[in-house]
Amino acid sequence: MNRIRSGQLTTALLLSNAFMLMCMSAPMGMESMWGAVIAFVLQGILCIPMLLLYKEGFTLTAYCSRKHYIVPLLFVLYFIVRGGISFLLLWKGSEHLSLPFSQPLITAALIGAVCLYTASLGLRTFARAGTIAFGFLIFTLGILLLGAWQRIDFQQLYPTADNTVFGSAMHILSLGDTLPALFVLLSFTDQKSAFSSLRFLGLSLLLWEVILFLCITVLGNLLSAAEYPFFLLTSVSQPLTTQRADAFYLIVFVLLCVIRLTLLTVLSAHLLGMLFPGLRCRSILSILGMIGAAAAFSAMGFEENLWCIIGIVLFACVIPLLFCLRMKKNPEWKEEPTS
Amino acid sequence: MRKIFAVLFSICTLLCTGCSKSVTEVRDRIYIQGAKLGGSPTLTELTLYPFEETGTPISGEGLTMAAAIEETAVQSGKAVFMGHLELLCFDRASFTDSMQECMEEYRLSPACKLLYLHETELPEGIDTTLLTDQLRQEEENGRIPETDLFHVLSECAGDDGAALVPVLSEEGFGVGLLQNGEFLGTLSSHAVQGLCWLRGENYPRRISVAGNDRMVNYEVHSAQTELSAEIQNGIPHVTVTLRLRGSGNSEAAKRLIKAACSIAAEETVKEMHADVIGLDACLRKDCPKYYAQHDFETAKFAAVFDVVVTAS
Numbered sequence: 001m002n003r004i005r006s007g008q009l010t011t012a013l014l015l016s017n018a019f020m021l022m023c024m025s026a027p028m029g030m031e032s033m034w035g036a037v038i039a040f041v042l043q044g045i046l047c048i049p050m051l052l053l054y055k056e057g058f059t060l061t062a063y064c065s066r067k068h069y070i071v072p073l074l075f076v077l078y079f080i081v082r083g084g085i086s087f088l089l090l091w092k093g094s095e096h097l098s099l100p101f102s103q104p105l106i107t108a109a110l111i112g113a114v115c116l117y118t119a120s121l122g123l124r125t126f127a128r129a130g131t132i133a134f135g136f137l138i139f140t141l142g143i144l145l146l147g148a149w150q151r152i153d154f155q156q157l158y159p160t161a162d163n164t165v166f167g168s169a170m171h172i173l174s175l176g177d178t179l180p181a182l183f184v185l186l187s188f189t190d191q192k193s194a195f196s197s198l199r200f201l202g203l204s205l206l207l208w209e210v211i212l213f214l215c216i217t218v219l220g221n222l223l224s225a226a227e228y229p230f231f232l233l234t235s236v237s238q239p240l241t242t243q244r245a246d247a248f249y250l251i252v253f254v255l256l257c258v259i260r261l262t263l264l265t266v267l268s269a270h271l272l273g274m275l276f277p278g279l280r281c282r283s284i285l286s287i288l289g290m291i292g293a294a295a296a297f298s299a300m301g302f303e304e305n306l307w308c309i310i311g312i313v314l315f316a317c318v319i320p321l322l323f324c325l326r327m328k329k330n331p332e333w334k335e336e337p338t339s
Numbered sequence: 340m341r342k343i344f345a346v347l348f349s350i351c352t353l354l355c356t357g358c359s360k361s362v363t364e365v366r367d368r369i370y371i372q373g374a375k376l377g378g379s380p381t382l383t384e385l386t387l388y389p390f391e392e393t394g395t396p397i398s399g400e401g402l403t404m405a406a407a408i409e410e411t412a413v414q415s416g417k418a419v420f421m422g423h424l425e426l427l428c429f430d431r432a433s434f435t436d437s438m439q440e441c442m443e444e445y446r447l448s449p450a451c452k453l454l455y456l457h458e459t460e461l462p463e464g465i466d467t468t469l470l471t472d473q474l475r476q477e478e479e480n481g482r483i484p485e486t487d488l489f490h491v492l493s494e495c496a497g498d499d500g501a502a503l504v505p506v507l508s509e510e511g512f513g514v515g516l517l518q519n520g521e522f523l524g525t526l527s528s529h530a531v532q533g534l535c536w537l538r539g540e541n542y543p544r545r546i547s548v549a550g551n552d553r554m555v556n557y558e559v560h561s562a563q564t565e566l567s568a569e570i571q572n573g574i575p576h577v578t579v580t581l582r583l584r585g586s587g588n589s590e591a592a593k594r595l596i597k598a599a600c601s602i603a604a605e606e607t608v609k610e611m612h613a614d615v616i617g618l619d620a621c622l623r624k625d626c627p628k629y630y631a632q633h634d635f636e637t638a639k640f641a642a643v644f645d646v647v648v649t650a651s
Contacts, residue, residue: 096443151489155566155617158624161631220620221496222439235442236449236489244422244448 003188008127010200011134012185013178016263017204018137019256020175021211022230023089026168028223029160033212035168040205042169043176046313047198050183050320054194056327057334060187063323064274066332071319072271075184078315079268080286082177083261084293087111088302090257091294096231108294111258112287118262119269119283123188126262133255140252141210143245147237148218156220172208174308179316184267261290369397369417373426373467375456376404376434383407387419388467404441422446426471427488428507430456433520435495435502442488449489455515457508457525474505474512481543483514484534491517494615498635501613503534516613523611526603533603536581536596537616539564548591557587566617568625574641575626577618579604581648589650600646608639618642 004012026032064072087108094107118126178200186194215229218236226232234249268289269282279285327333370390378384384400385407399410412419424447432455441447452474461467478485486503494502499518506515506525514531516523526534535542545556563582568575579600585592607613614635622630622638630638 153617153620155620155624158620159627219493221493225439225496235446238448238450244446246446 003190004123004127004185006189006196006199008130009182009185009189009197010203012127012130012259012263013182013197013200014203014207015130015133015137015256016178016181016260017176017200018207019086019089019253019260020177021208022253022256023093023228024175024230025092025228026171027160027162028212028215028229029163029168030157030216031160031163031165032168032172033209033216034165035163035170036172036205036208036212038165038169039172039176040201040208042173043179043316044198044201046179046317047182047201049317049324050179050186051194051198053320053324053327054186056324058323058327059334060184060271061274063333064271066330069275072275074319075180075315076268076271076275076286078180078311079264079271080289081293081311083264083268083286083290084297085302086257086260086264087290087294088297091298093228093231093253096228108291111254111261112291114258115262115265116283116287118258119265123266123270126259126266130259133259136255137252140248141207143239143248144214144234144237147239147245148214148233151236152214152217153220154217156217160224162224170309173312174305176312177308179312181263181267183316183320184271261287264290367417368420369412369415371419371421371424373471374421374424374428375461376427376429377431377456379431380433385411386461387411387415389415390423404437405444408445422448424448424451426452426454426467426474428454428456428461430460432517432522435491435517436520438488438495439492442492447488449487449492451488453486453488453491453504455504455506455517455522457506457513457515457522459508477505477512478541481535481541483512483531484538485541497614498619499612499614499639501607501611501615503538503615516607516611516615518611518613523613526606529599530603530606533596533599533601534607534615536562536564536600537579537603539581546587546592546595548588548595550588555587557589557592558585559592560584560586566621568621568642570626570629574643575622575629575638576643576645577621579644579646581646583648583650585650593648593650596648597646601644604644604646608642608644612636612639614639 060072090111091107118129182197182200186197189197211230211233214237215223215226215233219226219229219232222232222236223229234246238245265283265286268286272279272282272285323333369387371387372390373388375386375388376383377386378400382400382402383404383406385398385404387397387399389397397411397415399407399412399414401407401410408419408421422445424445427447442449452471454470454474461470477483483505484503486505491502491504494500495517501516501518501523504515504517506513508525513525513528514534515525532543539562542559542562545558547554548557549555561584565580565582566577567580568577570576581596581600583589583592583596604616607615608618618639619630619635622635633641
C-alpha cells in the first residue's frame, strides 16, 4: 500500500461525502443549512482524539502486527456495511437519474468490477483518480449553478415548520461516515500534516451549504414533495433551453459512487491483509460482502438512523480515544522509525 | 493469458453498459417539439409535433398519458422522446395534477412552455415552432409574465395551488389562472402588465407615456422588484418596491406602473383569491407568527398592498 498526500486524502473523503449529499432523501429547509454547520463542527470535534493519537506516532500497521484482531475486524465490518448502504443508495438513485441499466444486480456487478479494478491499482492511483473526479465534480457544479442561477428565489429562505435545526444536524451527522475512513487513511499520510486533513470537513461543509442553498431557493414549494431533492434540482437546472445536461449529472453520480466504494474496498481489503497476510482475493471478498449487505438492507427496508451516528462516534471517536489513553502503556503501537 | 482475459472481460462489461441491442438508436426515435393534450379525465387525446420540418403531427389516445404516448409510438413506428419538448398545449386544467409526474417520467424540460387553450383548438397544420417563438417574443418584450413548466409546477405546489399560465384564445395570447385543477379565468391586459412588474422576472423594455403633444417612450434599462410585509394593527401590509432605471418621463411611467400593479393585485389576490406574486413566501419570511396563526385565505383577504416605484 502506497502513501498518499494530505491533499489527496482530503479529495477522496470529500468525494465520498459528496455522494452521500447527492443521495440525501430527508426533508430540507433553512434549518438544514444551520444543521449542516452544527453537524460538521461536531465531526471536527469527534476527530480530535484520532488526530492526537496520530500525532503521538500511532500506526495501525504497528497495532495490527501485535496480533490485535478485534478492532481492525470491527472496522472491516463497518466499511462493508457502509459499502452495502452505498450500493443501496446507488440503486435508489439510479431510478431517478435514468441510468442505462436499472437492474440492481447488474448495476452492482458493473460498479463492483470497476471498483475491483481501481482497488487493484493501489491507493496512490486511486488517490490520483480522486483528483480527476474532483475536477469533474467542480465542472458539473459549475453547470448546475449556471442552470439554477436564474431560478434562485431568495424569498424561499424562510423557517419551515417540518424541520428543526437539531433534527437536521443529527441526520447530516448520520451521513458523516467518512470519519472512520479518515482514521484508517491517516496511517498512509504524513503524520505531521494530520491536522491539515481536516480541510475536507471545511470543503464538505461548503459543498453542503451550496447544494442546500440551491435546493431551497430553486425548488421552493416543490422541495417539500421531493423524494430526492438533489435529483430534482438537477432535473430543473438545465442551462440550455432544450439541450439537457443530464449526462454530466449522471457521470458525476456514478463517478462518486465508484470513488466511495473503491475507498471502502481498499480500506477493508488492506485491513484484512494486515490481519491475515495469507488471505487472497481480499478486495473481491469485500465487494461481495458489500453487495450481500446491500441485498440484506434492501430486504429489511434500511433507513439512516441513530445507529449510524452511534457507529460514527464509536469508530471515529471512542476507539481512538481508548487508544490514546492506552498509548503510554503500549509504546509498541508507535511507528518504528525507518532507517 | 491474463491480457486476453482482461480484454474479453472489458468487452463483456461494455455490452452490459447499455451499448447493446436493448438501446434505441437515434434513427429509431422521434424527437418531439410540441404536444397538445386534450380529451376528458377518462380519455387522454395526444397530438405530437416532431422537430422535423416535414414531420406530420401524430395523434393517439388512451386511458392514461402513458397509453396515449404508446399509441403515438405505434402510429409513428418510432420510440417517442419528449426530453426536448418546447411547447405543451392543453385544454384541460386538471392536467396540472399529473404534470410533475409527467416531467419526471418523460424527462420534460423544466423550461418547456405551457399554453392553455381556452375555448379554442390548435388549427390543423399549425407550425408549433412558430407558436413557441411567438410566445417567447411575448415574454421577452414584457407583454406577458414569464412562465414555464417549472414555474407552473412550483406555483401549483404553493399554499393555494394557484398558477399563472399563458392562454391562447380566439383573441390571441393572454394570461389566465389555474387553481387546483380548475381554470379560474383570464386576466385583463392591465393586470397582465402589472403582473410582469410584480413578479419581477421580465418587464417591458419601453413604456408608452404621454409627452407634451404626443406619446413618447420611457426606455427601461433595468428593474428590480422586492416584496416585503409587516403587520400593522393585525393586518398584513405588503409593500412592493420597484426600482427602475431608465430614461424618459419617469413620473408618468411610475404612475402607469403603480396603477397596473394595483390592478394586478386586485384581480388576482382579491377577486380570484389566487396568489401568483409570491405572497405566501413573503408572509412566511417576514411575518412568520402571523402566517402560522392565520390560514392563507384569511391573509389574502386581509392583505393591504402598497406599491412604491422609484426611478433613477
